[in-house]
Amino acid sequence: MKKLLKNDAFQFLSLSVGITFLIYAMEAAKGMIVVRTVYLTFFDVLDIIVAVSIFIGLFQVWVKPATIVKWLGKGSGVKGFILVCTFPILMGGSLFTIFPLLKVLREKGASSGAIASFITAWGGKAPLLPLEIKFLEWPFALLRLGCVVIFAVAMGVLMERVMEKTE
């Protein structure tokens, strides 16, 4: 029981059901609006979510973290920097999953700038493009991807400066 209560999936689901019931009890019409929104959105995105999860699953298996670290090297030099600002865009996962990978990169001698660029580029989230295009249209998605590269470059350059001064 204790384990179940600590389970994230269980927490989110029970919170969702709890809130919906509460709203429904207070005002049935509002509760129905919540139920309808959840139902419609869920079935609207289910196929995309499954597809995206398959993309990320395949990527994780075929491109191991160790391989990524090897490819990116220290993220130094022009080639390394370009890779660090672009390649992570293809990766999935949350911040929780990439920090450990970055620790390895850092131990291999990657600079603060390269690490910061990596995190920012990872924010590009190309595997989620189907979702982004569905909800925000492709001009937004494409422009954001372009901006992510600029973002990653700027982060790398600025972090390098900031960390140099303080270290």
Place this chain on the structure above:
Amino acid sequence: MVYLVIASGLLGGSYLKDKQKTKEALWATFKILYTILPVLIFVFVLMGLIQAYVSRETIAAILGKQTGVMGILYAELVGSIALFLPPAVFPFGGYLHDNGAAYGPIAGFVFTAILIGVTTLPLEFKLLGKRFTIARNILTFVIAFFLAFFMGVVLG
């Protein structure tokens, strides 16, 4: 549907190349779904709550085009604090857009929701150092602001 077809195609190709790896990939996919779906449902409930209680006018007043710079800053703050898994960011952003939020604030929200996390701060401190973490999060917030502003101008 198209995406599912592509995904199945890739799975098939992967299976032909390496059965074991494909099994691992399917297991990874399952774990991702198990993590993502409950969070998504929670976010959909939040969307439902907004639908039920917050008017379009209110959203437009906070995040609409005429809010300009402030709208972007509000959206970035929400994105920084919110406990959003990346896949939940886009449905929520799209939902806000349909209800009167402008592209600039949404871009700000998307950037910070993915890149800044109050919940991940302790881990980032531990693994990458305090100075790095503080500098990275502040810089991310600032640069996200300019890029979001730019995107808002371009997308109108």
